[in-house]
Amino acid sequence: MTNEELLACLTGEFSKAEVKPGKQYVEIMVNAADLHETSVQLKNTPALSFDYLFCLSGVDFPESMQIVYHLESTHHRHIVVMKVNTADRLDPKVDTVSDVWQTAKYHEREVYDLLGVKFNNHTDLRRLFLDDTWGFPLRKDYKDEVRIVER
Secondary structure (H helix, E strand, O other): OOHHHHHHHHHHHOOOOEEEEOOOOEEEEEOHHHHHHHHHHHHHOOOOOOOEEEEEEEEEOOOOEEEEEEEEOOOOOOEEEEEEEOOOOOOOEEEOOOOOOOOHHHHHHHHHHHHOOEEEOOOOOOOOOOOOOOOOOOOOOOEEOOOOEEO
16 A cells, blocks of 8 residues: 555544654554554554554653654555654653554553653553663653763
């Protein structure tokens, strides 16, 4: 499926989401409340079949945190970028998608460890790289007086 065909398919399938062409891939911006349902639908719709999450990352914005999911259909060979903003930057939370894509389990732990985003219903949400004495070093307002690190 070409990006134009994928754009048309996603626009028809996901009326609540904002679907637009990106620089390289089609992008779909979903509401945090619809994240899990949209993820299940992206994976289980036969024409889409996004069965592989190959990248999950977090972005620190002034008003919220954004989680970015890169999804691929290994069957159809197309890719989409799904984005979701948290409601709050200071206590960011979104639903987990680790029950939809197994690879999300460790990606979500990494985002939690470095940005402090909590993933609701995650089965093992704990620090992956750093111990609990660290804050969240990828936040733009991060300061660590002990290790003399400041962003």
